[in-house]
Amino acid sequence: MPATMPTLTLRGPGDVALIDKPVPEPGPGEVLLAVEATTICGTDLRIISGEKTSGVRPGATLGHEVAGRIAALGEGVGESAGGAELKVGRQATVSIVVSCGCCRACLSDREQLCSRLELVGYSIDGGLAPYLLVPARAVARGNVIASPDELPANRLALSEPLSCVLNGHHGHGGVNPGETVVVIGGGPIGLLHTELGLACGAARVILCDKHESRREVARGLGAVGVGPDELAGTVEELTGGWGADVVVVAIGRTELAETSLDLAAPGGRVSWFAGFPKGSQSQLTPNTVHYQELTVSGGSNARRADVHTAVRMLAGGVIDETPIVTHTFGLSQWREAIDAVRSHLGIKIAIDPTR
Ligand SMILES: [Zn+2]
Ligand SMILES: [Zn+2]
Incomplete structure (x- = not known):
């Protein structure tokens, strides 16, 4: 040495x-x-x-x-x-x-x-x-x-970023088979949320990113890749107007706080997973949460148990x-x-x- x-x-x-x-x-x-x-x-x-x-x-x-x-x-x-x-x-x-x-x-x-x-x-x-x-x-x-x-x-x-994704996943209550998941942001974290959602049996994961190259990667994983302009229309169309059961914000843009609420189905879960810029503030329509009975959760970092789970998932080939x-x-x-x-x-x- x-x-x-x-x-x-x-x-x-x-x-x-x-x-x-x-x-x-x-x-x-x-x-x-x-x-x-x-x-x-x-x-x-x-x-x-x-x-x-x-x-x-x-x-x-x-x-x-x-x-x-x-x-x-x-x-x-x-x-x-x-x-x-x-x-x-x-x-x-x-x-x-x-x-x-x-x-x-x-x-x-x-x-x-x-x-x-x-x-x-x-x-x-x-x-x-x-x-x-x-x-x-x-x-x-x-x-x-x-x-x-x-x-x-x-x-x-x-295993570290995946453990954080798993912590966020516990925070929003997880993904059930047959659900629709929207992931906003096609960076590594967004792609890990995509792989996890599909592994949990989501009917579809709709990943939104402004870069076509990242949408292409998402499609390769089995997701629907869309640009920001197509997102709301695609969610509406693919869910028959119901909305997304789970919406994950994986890019720290303040305006996405409101957008994510609008995309959620009645009773849906919204995860503000990404950190927003320091000191940022947002104007929201609180009645969207109230009348749609949404759950909004955060997620930052992870427990040792999440790292153990992440290592097992990576070793088992669940996440590529x-x-x-x-x-x-x-x-x-x-x-x-x-x-x-x-x-x-x-x-x-x-x-x-x-x-
Ligand atoms: Zn990190
Ligand atoms: Zn302590």
Whole structure:
């Protein structure tokens, strides 16, 4: 093992660079993962541009969608029941939500809203580096999650975004067989909602995106791909005027708050899954919710249980990563990788820190 490693580190708001740090040695209770792939998400872009600063520690290594392999175990790991699966050489991912376990949110099955929450890739060093050290308190909480089978690293890395999608899915009550789902936004998150909805037996998923290339990807997954101008008409036509049972907003545009309510069927569920711009406000027609008896839910982040579910779904081949993770770059090419995300080249970009 080399003594130092390059890490994509946040030096200050909007200031990111490849910085050498020592390769960590796992102390008691800690786990060292060798990173095989880390995919980049919109939040990384907002951190890198300086738009997002809360919860991000200057000096932290970025990267929170991580597929790795256990490289070394600190003393005592594996002796507890929860650590039995942790063996050197095993593929694993990390649930990035490091929660306290005893606040009111943690005790009510919402650890992702923990009042003492810390996130890997935000305040704890993340996966845009060849190695990631999982702190003992996270290992003890079961945040290192081994994969049941050998998976392509780019697939296992999707366990983080998929876990968030699963959390949003629980929030809106899930998709029942035969229902119509509308997904607004054809980025990686929208496409994961699409795959999940179809896996749950939705009669149809209608995905709306302004880019034909993304509508085409959605059609390849079995969805109906439409542009913004055709959305309302298509929902009306395909549901006989009833509306969509589930509407997922997977793009953070404020006006979609109202649009999503209008698309929902009586008794429908609306998920505002995407984060909206900071401070944004919206004018809504509250009677749409009242008379149509709609349920509106949010979703941000995920529980460890959602990561477990995500890993099982990815291992079982329920979710196909190949249309979603379209490009892989080496860590030294991080600027190109970020530009590729910004310019919408492909859908999702992975970084392989071993090259
Ligand atoms: Zn993310
Ligand atoms: Zn807590």
